Amino acid sequence: MAPDPLTSVVPAADLVAALSAAGQTIATAESLTAGLLSAAIAGVPGASSVLRGGLVLYATDLKSSLGGVDATVLASDGPVAANTAEQLAIGALARCRADWGVGLTGVAGPDKQDGHDVGTVFLAIAGPEGTEVVRLQLAGNRWEIRLGAVSAAVSELVRRVRGGVSR
Incomplete structure (x- = not known):
């Protein structure tokens, strides 16, 4: 059987192990990555015990109607913003x-969006100790930016699940 190309690039096995050890679960709301984070997690054996589900919210209106982002936040801050990512995580x-x-929300390119440069990513993680938002500036093509966002999300989640100190 051929290895899963996504899980070979993104080390989601560490996240599944950390969540399993903690007896905790995860869910995603993805715009920029369009389900890649959930797919990376689901590619790991044992993921069914930790992955609750995921929402792909590529269209801006779905961020509000399905993702729970307040319409006023979308109107004032836009779809690529720290507040938007935070409300997606929650x-x-x-x-x-x-x-x-x-x-996860951001700009994969090839063009700027709403004044944000290509590679701008907002990653929010909501958990037992509150919500943390990280702004990333990633380089590369669309695929590389999206993979970089997933990899950053996995790393930040492992850190937080294992009790890492907030930035």
């Missing part, structure tokens, strides 16, 4: 009844 956590929620 929405994933609440809607899927998980211990951890992740929100």
Whole structure:
């Protein structure tokens, strides 16, 4: 059997192991990555015990209607913003009844969006100790930026699940 190309690039096995050891679950709300984070997690044996679900919210209106982002936040801050990512993470956590929620939104290119440069990514993680938002500036083509966002999300989640200190 051929290895899964996504899980060979993104070390999601560490995340599944950390969540399993903690007896915790995760859910995602993904725009920029369009389900790649959930797919990376699901590619790991044992993921069914930790992955509750995921929302792909590529269209801006779905961020509000399905993801739980307040329409006023979208109107004032836009779809690529820290507040949007934060509300996506909280929405994933609440809607899927998980211990951890992740929100990912950003610009993969090839052009700027709403004044944000290509590679701008907002990653939000909502969990037992609150919500943390990280702004990333990634380089590369669309695929590389999206993979970089997933890899960053996995790394940040492992750190937080294992009790890492906030930035």
